[in-house]
Amino acid sequence: MKRIAPAFLRFALVAGIVLASNLTARAETYTFGIVPQFEARKLARIWAPILNEVERRSGHQIEIIGTSTIPEFEAALIEGKFDFAYMNPYHAIRANEAQDYQPIIRDGARELYGILVVRDDSPYTDVQDIDGQKIAFPAPNALGASLMIRADLTNSHGVDFTPAYVTTHGSAYLNVILKQVAAAGGVMGTFRSQPIEISEQLRVLYKTSRVAPHPIAAHPRVPQEARTAVQNAFLSLWQTGYGREMLEQVPILEAAPASISDYQELKSMGLEKFFHKN
CATH class of the missing domain: 3.40.190.10 (Periplasmic binding protein-like II)
Known part of the structure; x- marks a missing residue:
């Protein structure tokens, strides 16, 4: 029987999206941060079923770490508090420089502007x-x-x-x-x-001009096996009809592999003088 989004259990606390726990215990649990583009309840509705499927397909338990604001998310990201995180493209550059986060999934069907x-x-x-x-x-x-x-x-x-x-x-x-x-x-x-x-x-x-869209990235402390398993879980989920419907809510219209090279052009845009350091 398909699990019904346990990820809503701890979500009630202000901006705290929560997390999914399996009916059977697993040895590895990895944290997942989500840039709060939408209000917290909407983020939970979108991501809980997706990450439940990623758990099932990857064999690794996922725990969402909720942040109530984008600056709060940024601070946690730069400190390396998330094992995996869904972030904006400029976050990907800064997180790579600060913690060596590596993009693993992005939308291959569109660009961000x-x-x-x-x-x-x-x-x-x-x-x-x-x-x-x-x-x-x-x-x-x-x-x-x-x-x-x-x-x-x-x-x-x-x-x-x-x-x-x-x-x-x-x-x-x-x-x-x-x-x-x-x-x-x-x-x-x-x-x-x-x-x-x-x-x-x-x-x-x-x-504005267009750039590669938001990636899901992994912290270097995550073993390569787990990175690959989570990446493959997103790719296989997108191959299903119901998976595409779920991912489109993110929005990810076509799950595709990602790398930090996809985001290098952002370094030439002069955005650093407009960036607010927390």
């Missing part, structure tokens, strides 16, 4: 129109939704703005609808996942 959204009924038609305005971002170091947009607005367009960091992508979009800000940074994946009553009130004003 930032978007700047405004109210659909706003008068803004060009990024120059929001010069001097307040813009909402989920966090300072969200790659597409913040770093790349802030770098483009400053370096490529000379736009002056006041940033407001509002914790999640959903909150950023909602701030636009409520007219608390003129615009918000996001990425197409989270924008498309919004309820229709939210997305239909917004319009994409600007898009």
Whole structure:
């Protein structure tokens, strides 16, 4: 019988996504961190069934370590607290430099880019129109939704703005609808996942360049056998119809092997001057 997401058991505590435990004990348990792009309950709904399947297919138990904010996740990542983690591409570069995390899985069917959204009924038609305005971002170091947009607005367009960091992508979009800000940074994946009553009130004003999307990476303390088993578990899960449906919620449209070389171009974008150190 298929297990029913035990990963919800400890999730109730503020942002604490929890974790999956097997009915039968296993010798190895590996921790898994998830960058909190969405609010915690939504992350749990998406990831609990996926990691239950990864446990079953890999033979290794997975324990999700919840973080309530992106800065909290970043600090834990740079300290090497996660055995495996789903992170943004710039996190992958910094985590590789700090701890030698190695990407093992990414979406092979799409690329990541930032978007700047405004109210659909706003008068803004060009990024120059929001010069001097307040813009909402989920966090300072969200790659597409913040770093790349802030770098483009400053370096490529000379736009002056006041940033407001509002914790999640959903909150950023909602701030636009409520007219608390003129615009918000996001990425197409989270924008498309919004309820229709939210997305239909917004319009994409600007898009950044494209880079390889969020990887799942492994800390070097994880044995190669376990890395390979978890990588193969994601790849085999994607081969199934129900697995594709689950992974699309991440979103991962096509599970593919990843390596740190996929993310090297980020080093030439000058993002470090916009990165907020915790």
